[in-house]
Structures are given as C-alpha cells and as structure tokens.
Amino acid sequence: MSKRPSNSNFYGQSKKFRSSASSASSVQNSLQAKGVVRLFKLGGEETALVVVYSDELVNHIIQHCPTKPVINRFLKELIPKVQDVSIDKTLLQELGFTQQEMSDLVRAGLLTLRSTASFWFSFPNAGEFMRTYLKGRKSVLRTIRKCKFSEILQFELEQRKLEKSAKLGMLYHIHDMIGAELVKCIETTSGTLLRLTKK
C-alpha cells in the first residue's frame, strides 16, 4: 500500500509522446542520444514503446530494488553506455556480469528474458504499470463508445471522472489514444472532437 503514492508519482511523470510508437522524430532521437530519455519495449502492446526520463528512472530503481552491488554496477555502467531497448548475453558478459548477477537483475525486474541469448531492458513494477495503463485506456474507450455516435468533445471528456483504478489521469490517456490512432481528432467550431476509429 505504501507503494501506491510513489508509483503514481512515477506514472505521472513517465510520459508517452503524442505520436505513435517508433515515431522517434529527430527531437526524440537527440534526447535519447543525450541520455535524457530512455525507451523501453514492454510486452503488452506490440509496437508500443515507453519513454521514461532517465533521472527519474534511476530514482525509481534505487527506491524499489534491494541495494545490491550488482544493481549499482548496472546503474553506473550499463544505463549510460547501452541506449538500446534490448541487450545480448554476450555483451553483458563482456561488461563483466556473471550468470548469477544476470539472474539477480532479472529477479529485481531490470532485465526480462527475450530469447535464449538476449534480454529486454525493463524497470521494476513494469507489469503493474502496464495493467493500470491498459485498464485506464479501456475505461476511456468505453466512455467514448457509450456516447451517441461514439464521439465526444475533448473538454467534455476531460470533465468526466475516471474510475479509481485508472491512476494515470484522463489527459495522459487522451494523448495516448490520439497517438495510437484509436480516436480521430476532428476540429469543430466547439473545440476538438474525438471520434472512435472503426475497429
């Protein structure tokens, strides 16, 4: 229970850019190159990438993982060096991580198994984040679907209350849905209209 407030802080700050997955424009590329931002590929939705600010990621890891020397080494060496979404076992071995350390990292939630010889990068409680995110998205979509013609003005949607389980906030989900092209934005004289795309 004590996790919740810190989690919601974290959630509030991990943002998804408005454009859809793998749409890294030059701005995002340079942010990634400078190390300000880090991308993760979480397994929930196929082409979704999660963007997290690097310093908040480091804080979050320190907060949630048991303090082991492995974790510190991981933070200091791996995160600045490797900017990818996934990493090979051979590369980890080259950087000096043993098998035991790798399984420690997996248990701490920092690496996830991708195939026999490679891992995805991840962060602790990523599963909980995906669950809240998917629930929130479904509830917002349900709200729009219940409206007449499956469309609603954006400011009216913002005024409606979300369920308690959707902790990410209405604005976050609106931006996310526009980027994933689940709703179409239509400019009208009374503001932006969000209409569900078919299927």
Next chain:
Amino acid sequence: MIQFLENVRAGIVEPHALIRAESTKRSYNLQLCKHRDIESVHTAGVNALDVDTMEGKYLLSGSADGSLHIHDLQNFTGSPHFTSKLICKVDRNLRTAHRYSVECVQWYPFDSGLFITSGMDKQLKIWDTNCMKPADTFSFEGRVFQHHMSRIATRNCLVAVASSVNHILLVDLKSGSCTHELRGHSSSTLTCRWSPREEYLLATGSCDNKVLLWDVRAAKCCLKSLDQHNGKGRSVSEATNTAHDGYVNGLCFTHDGLFLLSYGTDHRLRLWSTYSGHNEMVNYGKIPNDTKKCMQFDITVSSDPKLVYVPSEGNIFMYEIQSGVKVNTLLGHYNCVNSCIYHPFYHELYSAGNDRNVLIWTADHCQGAVYEEHLKSQNQKKEPFERRTLLVRRNVMADTWSSDEEG
C-alpha cells in the same frame, strides 16, 4: 507549365526539373478515371498486376482462379473515352494453366515476349506470350507467394522465389535449374525484391517478422537482418532482430535503390536505408493490414517528395515517403485491394482487388471537360441527318385515310 517550358528552352532551368515538377503534380492529383477503364473480363478476384517495362503498353493480371489476362493500355482511338481491350488470356480450364490461384505475375524485364507467373499450386511457369503456352515449369515444395526478377540484371537471369518453405529459391532461367537456396529465415517467406541499383542485392521478408538483405554472390549470403529498434550497443547476434512485430507482407525499393519500404501485419510501414540497414523512423501511422499473403505496393518514379501507394483493406493510401504525411485516400474498390502498380510513363496507378476490378487512377481529370465537348460535337454532326428524316416523316404523315369525296 508554359512558363516552365520557356525556362527550359532558355536554359534557366534544367530539363529534369520539368519532369520532376510535372510528375509530382500528377502523382498528387490521382483520382478514379471517369473516361477510361479496363474491360472487365475477370472471373475471380485479381491478385497480381504488372505493366511491361519496355513500352508500358501491356497490363498483365493474374486471378485467384488461375486465369491470366493481358490488356492493351494504349489509346489509339482518338477519343478520350476508352476501354482497354483484352488482347489474350489464359483460361483456367486449360491444361497448362495454374490449378489454383495465381499469386504473382511479372513481365520479363527486357521485353514483352515472356512473362513469369507463380501461384498456390507450388509452380512457377514461364510463358511465351506469342503462343500463350508455358515454355517451362518449375515445381517447388512450398506454395509460392511471390517471385521477382531483377530489372537491371545483365550477367544473371535469376528469379527469386519466396514460398512457404523457409528458404528462398533462386531459379536460373539460362540453365533451367533451381538449386540455389538462400537459408536464413525460420518461417515461410512472403515477399522478395531485387534492388534496382545493385543486381546482386536481394531483400526478403517472412513470417518470422524479419527482413533480410542478401548478396547472392557470396557463400554466406545474408548481409544483414534489419532491426526496427536500431540496436547499436550489441555484439553481432542478429538472431533476434525483427523488422516488424508481425509478418512482413510487402517490400518495395525506391527507384534509386537507396531506400527500402517494408509493410507488415503489425499495421506499420517502415522505411529503411539500404546501405546502412538503419530504420529511418518515419511515422506513417497505423495502416490496417490483416492479410497473410503478399501485398504489392508501389512508389512513384521521378517525383520530388516521393509518394508511396499502399493498399489496405478496401482503400489505397498515399503517403510521402520521407515525412510520413498522408496525402490522400483513394476509395473505389468494393472489396480488399491486393495490388497497386504505378505506370512510370503515364503516372497512373492501376489497382486490383478481390472485387474482380482493375481500376485506373489518373491525374487527367480535366479531360472530362474535353470529353463533354467531344460528345457535344458528335451530337451536332448527327443532327442534320435527323432533320432530313423528320422532313421525310412529315411527308409520310400526311393524311391518307380521310377521303375527299365527302361533300
């Protein structure tokens, strides 16, 4: 346009700029052609189209019931209203035709005396156009999804075949053998394309979500597996690179061979640089794509922001390649669109779908007004004849039954 021509003549502007400007303008203005169409003789959904490269005169189409049709595209009738007539066809009941559906057709790149078709009956047939009989047939173990022959190959005559077995087969037309296999995919290959720049570079896409680039001259041919995340910090383990998160349905090189577009069932189109294998990270948005077989799409030639025409369910979307901006949606088919071909000389798009139609999309809609005037002038020519007959009728309509005898 006139000003442009004057500038070219004066040497202010280079001639290529005129070609670029005109073809760009025409590529952007595509609409369903109202006064030209293709004679509808198809008995089943049309799967594949090809236009011959030498003259751009013949349109070859392959259907889902195994029949093949060739239409003549050139208009010598003098009237803007024109139906492209069927020249010859291979009926599905012929003993030599494909038994199941034809998935891919291609003219021989150097003249129209030969064309190659392949289909679900696991066969690749090489047809002689003048006799409309297959000159040679190759049988494979897997159903063939696509085949491609390089347009620039001078030293080899290889046809790459993508089928439901895990390797790509290379058929050599000169010797008649198909023993060269390219192994690298772990699932059936859906699509293959030769590069228009290098005659030995081949790109293939398969159901294991990968796009592989091959150099067919080397023993270990696989050059690179394209990675959608552009992984940099990894040692050379390409076993887990994926280009898409779903099957790779279609591949198309740009005309200069510098970029490759790949289309996948994860509803995404991705642009790759051919020489570095880098994902250019252009966002085209979500393009619904649920077909599990090869989709043929095409890129404009010689226009400046190059456009790609992508079929998706019943629509054809037009995107700018470098920026990912959606230019237009072409609606016209009643069912799924299977393939789009861009005619390089006329700057027209031909699209084929499961609704048995081959539609022409053209930029020449101002011809509609010309056609109206043409029709009016034709009517005026007819009128003097009609007046003469009316006069004759008036004479005939004279009263012949009332008698003059009644007082």
